[in-house]
Amino acid sequence: MRMPTPNDGLLQRRSEIVDRLRGVVPGPGVIGERDLLRAYECDGLTAYRQVPLAVVLPSTTAQVSDTLRLCQEMGLKVVPRGAGTSLSGGALPLADGIVLGLSKFNRILDIDYDNRCVVAQPGVTNLAISQAVTERGFYYAPDPSSQIACTIGGNVAENAGGVHCLKYGLTTNNVLGVEVVLMSGEVVRLGGRHLDAGGYDVLGAVTGSEGLLGVITEVTVRILPKPATARAVLVGFPTSRQAGDCVAAIIAAGIIPGGMEMMDGPAIRAAEDFVKAGYPLDVDALLIVELDGPEAEVDHLIGEVESIARQQGAVSLRVSQSEEERLTFWAGRKAAFPAVGRISPDYYCMDGTIPRGRLPEVLTRTSELSETYGLRVANVFHAGDGNLHPLILYDANVPDELERAEQFGADILKLCVDVGGVLTGEHGVGVEKRDLMEYQFEAADLEQQQRLKCAFDPDGLLNPGKMFPKLHRCAELGRMHVRGGKLPFPDLPRF
Amino acid sequence: MTVYHPETTEQVCEVVAWAAAAPVPLRVHGGSALCRLGRPVIAEHDLVLSTLRGILLYEPEELVLAAAAGSRVVEIEARLARNNQMLAFEPPDLGPLLGAPAGQATLGDIVDANLSGPRRVKAGAVRDHILGVKVVTGRGEVIKAGGRVVKNVTGYDLPKLMTGAFGTLSVLTEITVKAVPAAPETNTLVVTGLDAPAAVRALTTALQTPHDVSAAAYLPAAVAQRSSVDSLAAAGESATLVRVEGFGPSVAARSAALRAILESAGSVQALETDDSKRVWREVRDVALLTTDQDALVWRISVPPAAGAEVLAAIGAALPKSVESFLDWGGGLIWLAVPADTPGAGARPIRAAFAPFGGHATLVRAPDSVRMVEEVFQPTSAALAALTDRIKTQFDPSHVLNPGRVRATASEIPA
Incomplete structure (x- = not known):
C-alpha cells in the first residue's frame, strides 16, 4: 500500500517533537516509547501496519485543540483514532505522523429524555449509549456489528451502519450535533439538541469524512423509544x-x-x-x-x-x-x-452496495470470479438496504493468496459500481478502497471533494493517504480554468 | 438583465462557466416563490431551472426516484402516489404563505432550502433523503456525488452539504431521492384546550412512547379556529395534535394506546383520514398562522421540550399581536410578528432561545427588511470563516446567489 512519503526531517526530530507534545498533554498522555507504540500500529484492517511517530491521548477539548495547533505549526501529520475497529484502515498510522487517540473521552455527558437525545464524549462505545438509556425504554438505533467495542466518535467519522439502516438510517441520520476541532485548533460546534443544524450542513459533511476534516470531541445523538x-x-x-x-x-x-x-x-x-x-x-x-x-x-x-x-x-x-x-x-x-473464520485460515470481508434488484446477477458473477481466482466465497447481504458482504476465503500463508483475494475483492467492488452501486456501504474507503475511487468517480468529482478538505485543512495534515488516490495541493486545486467571456448559447429562449 | 432557462445540465454549465469567467453574479432558483427565502440576491442575470424538468428514473421496488431539479414537487408526489409511495420528509408548499400560487415549488427549491414538514420528527429532514446529486459548481464544472443506494459511505457526503445551501455552492441539476411506502391509514388525536406548556408536555409524552408518532403539533385557539376542519374551528379552543400513520390494525391499536395516555392531559377527540390529512396539510404549509398579509414570519428550531418556554419568552418581549404555533413536538416555532416590529424582532427572538440552542430564520419579509436584518442565525466567528472557505472552494468567483446566505464583503455593512 502506497502511503505519503515520510518526511525524514520530522523523523529525525522525533524526541524533540515528543517533548513538545508533552508540553501540551502532560504525563502518560503522550506515548513515545517504541514498544508501547506497537499497540497502535494497525486497526481492524490488520494486513497493513505502521508504527506511528508518537501517540497522543488528550483528555480535554482544549488539549485536542492545542495538540492540533502545535501539529499544524510543526507540519506534523495527524491520524485520529477511536477504538481502532475500522475495517478499511481509516486509523492506519503514518511513520512521520502522530496518532491522536480519543479513548480518554469516555463519559456520557447528559441523557435528555425530554428532547430524546444523549450527549456523549467520542470515546463512549456505541453499545454503552443504548445501555445507558435502556432503563427508560430507549435505544440508539445504528448498530454496527462491532458495537460492543467501536466508539461513537469513530461511528461519526465513518458514518457507521448496521443491520437496521433501511428503516432507521445510518449514523448520519441519527446525529443531532457535534463539537469538532479543526486542524487549526479552532473549535466549532455544529447542531445541538434541536432538529436541523442551520447554515450549510457542515455536520452532514463531517459525518463520514473518515477523520480527514476534523477531530470530533463531543456528539449529540437522537435516541428512540424501543419498539414494543x-x-x-x-x-x-x-x-x-x-x-x-x-x-x-x-x-x-x-x-x-x-x-x-x-x-x-x-x-x-x-x-x-x-x-x-x-x-x-x-x-x-x-x-x-x-x-x-x-x-x-x-x-x-x-x-x-x-x-x-x-x-x-x-x-x-x-x-x-x-x-x-x-x-x-x-x-x-x-x-x-467467525463461522467462516472456522472453515478458512483467513477471510477478507467486502462491503459494496448494489440496487437490491441486481443481486442475482451480482451473485452469479461473484461465483464465476470465485472460480477464476480459485478462492471460495460466502455471501451475507443486508438485503433491505442492498449492502453486500462477500467473504473471500484465503490462506495468508500461501504465497500470493492475499494478493489474489484483494484482486478478487476489487473485481467484486467494480461489479457493484457497474450495476449502479457503490464501493462501500458502511466500512469506509480508508486505505483499502482508496485506489478504486477513480472507478466510481470522475476526476472532477474527486477534485471537488478534495477542495472541501482544503476548506478544513489547507495543508493536508489530517489523515492524508486515506480516501483519495491522488494527493493534490490546495493551491493547485484552486486554479480556475477560465474560459472566454462570450455569452452562452445565444439561441436559448430568454425573457 | 437576462433570464436563462436551461433545458440541460450542459446548458447550466455553459451559463455558470461564462458567469464565473466574466465574472457576473447569477440569481439561481427554481422560479417559484421560494426564491424569496434568504437574503435578497443582487445579480444582473437570472438562471431559472424550471425548464430543467422530468423524472429521470423511478424504480418503486428499489425505493428510489431521480428527477431533474426543476421538476415540480407536486408532479413528483403525484407520480409516487400512483405506486402508493411518497417523499417521507413531507415537503411544505410555502407558495401561498409567500404570496404566490400553490404547487409551484420545484424539487431543487425544496432541497436548496432543506424544507421539511411535520413528519420531520419521525422520518428526518430533506437532507436525510437525498441519495445523490448532479450539480454544476461555481467553477462551471459538472460533478456528481452520492449515488442511488441508501447505504453509501463512499467519499464525502456532498449531497448533504448541497442540501440547504440555497444554491450558493452549486446549481443542482439532478437529484436522487429516497421514496418510501405511503401509509394506508392516518389518524390524528386532538387534545383540546391546553396551554402551550401543557401541550408540549403532552407532545413530549406521546413522542416518548413506542407508538411511532409521525407528527406532533400545537395550535393555539386563534390559529386552530382558522382550520378548514370544522371540529377544530368550532371548538374555539387550542388543539394539540398527535398523528399516527401506518397499516389499519396498527393505527387502530396505537391510537387507542395514545388516547389512553393523552386523556390524562385533557379531553381527546379523533380526526379520521380526511380531516387528519387536511389539518396536517394546513400545519405543513403554515396556512393558519396569520391573516395579516404584511406580518413578518419567522421559523425557529429549538430543542423540542423548550418550545413553550421559548414561546413565552418571545411573547414577553414582543407586542401582544404576535401569533404562533408549534410543530415537531415543540421543536419548530412558526411566528408572525407585525410588519412594523423594530428590527423584525430579531434580537428578542434570538435572545429567547439562546439559553437552549437553536436557530431562527426570517422566512417572510420585504426585500428591504431581509437586506438589513440577519435572515439566518449568526454563527461563531470560526464557523462563519469555515462557511466562507467552503463557499470559496465551490464558487471561487462568488457568482452563485451571492449574499443569499451571508452578506458578501462588497456589501456596505448595515
Missing part, C-alpha cells in the same frame, strides 16, 4: 433469485422491515455448523425478515410476509414464537464472520 415488540421470519429458498424476488415483493407491499438479511449456501452451512441455529441446509438462500414496532402491526405484517414468501416459492418458513427463538434466528447471521 420484534419478531422474525426465517425463510429458505432454492435460489437466491427467488429470495431476491421475495425482498422486492415485501417492499412493493409497502412493508419496511426493521432488518432483512440474506445468506447464501456457503454462509448458511458455515453458520449452522458453528452455532446450530436450526437453519435449513437444503436451501441456497436464507432470508431473515425482522418486523419491529407495535404488537398489532408486527402481528399483521408477519402474516403478510408469510404469504408473500410462500407465493415466491419458499421451501421452508418459520416464524419466531418467542424472543429466545428470534435471537436464535439471528445468532447464525451474527456469527457468520
Whole structure:
C-alpha cells in the first residue's frame, strides 16, 4: 500500500517533537516509547501496519485543540483514532505522523429524555449509549456489528451502519450535533439538541469524512423509544433469485422491515455448523425478515410476509414464537464472520452496495470470479438496504493468496459500481478502497471533494493517504480554468 | 438583465462557466416563490431551472426516484402516489404563505432550502433523503456525488452539504431521492384546550412512547379556529395534535394506546383520514398562522421540550399581536410578528432561545427588511470563516446567489 512519503526531517526530530507534545498533554498522555507504540500500529484492517511517530491521548477539548495547533505549526501529520475497529484502515498510522487517540473521552455527558437525545464524549462505545438509556425504554438505533467495542466518535467519522439502516438510517441520520476541532485548533460546534443544524450542513459533511476534516470531541445523538415488540421470519429458498424476488415483493407491499438479511449456501452451512441455529441446509438462500414496532402491526405484517414468501416459492418458513427463538434466528447471521473464520485460515470481508434488484446477477458473477481466482466465497447481504458482504476465503500463508483475494475483492467492488452501486456501504474507503475511487468517480468529482478538505485543512495534515488516490495541493486545486467571456448559447429562449 | 432557462445540465454549465469567467453574479432558483427565502440576491442575470424538468428514473421496488431539479414537487408526489409511495420528509408548499400560487415549488427549491414538514420528527429532514446529486459548481464544472443506494459511505457526503445551501455552492441539476411506502391509514388525536406548556408536555409524552408518532403539533385557539376542519374551528379552543400513520390494525391499536395516555392531559377527540390529512396539510404549509398579509414570519428550531418556554419568552418581549404555533413536538416555532416590529424582532427572538440552542430564520419579509436584518442565525466567528472557505472552494468567483446566505464583503455593512 502506497502511503505519503515520510518526511525524514520530522523523523529525525522525533524526541524533540515528543517533548513538545508533552508540553501540551502532560504525563502518560503522550506515548513515545517504541514498544508501547506497537499497540497502535494497525486497526481492524490488520494486513497493513505502521508504527506511528508518537501517540497522543488528550483528555480535554482544549488539549485536542492545542495538540492540533502545535501539529499544524510543526507540519506534523495527524491520524485520529477511536477504538481502532475500522475495517478499511481509516486509523492506519503514518511513520512521520502522530496518532491522536480519543479513548480518554469516555463519559456520557447528559441523557435528555425530554428532547430524546444523549450527549456523549467520542470515546463512549456505541453499545454503552443504548445501555445507558435502556432503563427508560430507549435505544440508539445504528448498530454496527462491532458495537460492543467501536466508539461513537469513530461511528461519526465513518458514518457507521448496521443491520437496521433501511428503516432507521445510518449514523448520519441519527446525529443531532457535534463539537469538532479543526486542524487549526479552532473549535466549532455544529447542531445541538434541536432538529436541523442551520447554515450549510457542515455536520452532514463531517459525518463520514473518515477523520480527514476534523477531530470530533463531543456528539449529540437522537435516541428512540424501543419498539414494543420484534419478531422474525426465517425463510429458505432454492435460489437466491427467488429470495431476491421475495425482498422486492415485501417492499412493493409497502412493508419496511426493521432488518432483512440474506445468506447464501456457503454462509448458511458455515453458520449452522458453528452455532446450530436450526437453519435449513437444503436451501441456497436464507432470508431473515425482522418486523419491529407495535404488537398489532408486527402481528399483521408477519402474516403478510408469510404469504408473500410462500407465493415466491419458499421451501421452508418459520416464524419466531418467542424472543429466545428470534435471537436464535439471528445468532447464525451474527456469527457468520467467525463461522467462516472456522472453515478458512483467513477471510477478507467486502462491503459494496448494489440496487437490491441486481443481486442475482451480482451473485452469479461473484461465483464465476470465485472460480477464476480459485478462492471460495460466502455471501451475507443486508438485503433491505442492498449492502453486500462477500467473504473471500484465503490462506495468508500461501504465497500470493492475499494478493489474489484483494484482486478478487476489487473485481467484486467494480461489479457493484457497474450495476449502479457503490464501493462501500458502511466500512469506509480508508486505505483499502482508496485506489478504486477513480472507478466510481470522475476526476472532477474527486477534485471537488478534495477542495472541501482544503476548506478544513489547507495543508493536508489530517489523515492524508486515506480516501483519495491522488494527493493534490490546495493551491493547485484552486486554479480556475477560465474560459472566454462570450455569452452562452445565444439561441436559448430568454425573457 | 437576462433570464436563462436551461433545458440541460450542459446548458447550466455553459451559463455558470461564462458567469464565473466574466465574472457576473447569477440569481439561481427554481422560479417559484421560494426564491424569496434568504437574503435578497443582487445579480444582473437570472438562471431559472424550471425548464430543467422530468423524472429521470423511478424504480418503486428499489425505493428510489431521480428527477431533474426543476421538476415540480407536486408532479413528483403525484407520480409516487400512483405506486402508493411518497417523499417521507413531507415537503411544505410555502407558495401561498409567500404570496404566490400553490404547487409551484420545484424539487431543487425544496432541497436548496432543506424544507421539511411535520413528519420531520419521525422520518428526518430533506437532507436525510437525498441519495445523490448532479450539480454544476461555481467553477462551471459538472460533478456528481452520492449515488442511488441508501447505504453509501463512499467519499464525502456532498449531497448533504448541497442540501440547504440555497444554491450558493452549486446549481443542482439532478437529484436522487429516497421514496418510501405511503401509509394506508392516518389518524390524528386532538387534545383540546391546553396551554402551550401543557401541550408540549403532552407532545413530549406521546413522542416518548413506542407508538411511532409521525407528527406532533400545537395550535393555539386563534390559529386552530382558522382550520378548514370544522371540529377544530368550532371548538374555539387550542388543539394539540398527535398523528399516527401506518397499516389499519396498527393505527387502530396505537391510537387507542395514545388516547389512553393523552386523556390524562385533557379531553381527546379523533380526526379520521380526511380531516387528519387536511389539518396536517394546513400545519405543513403554515396556512393558519396569520391573516395579516404584511406580518413578518419567522421559523425557529429549538430543542423540542423548550418550545413553550421559548414561546413565552418571545411573547414577553414582543407586542401582544404576535401569533404562533408549534410543530415537531415543540421543536419548530412558526411566528408572525407585525410588519412594523423594530428590527423584525430579531434580537428578542434570538435572545429567547439562546439559553437552549437553536436557530431562527426570517422566512417572510420585504426585500428591504431581509437586506438589513440577519435572515439566518449568526454563527461563531470560526464557523462563519469555515462557511466562507467552503463557499470559496465551490464558487471561487462568488457568482452563485451571492449574499443569499451571508452578506458578501462588497456589501456596505448595515
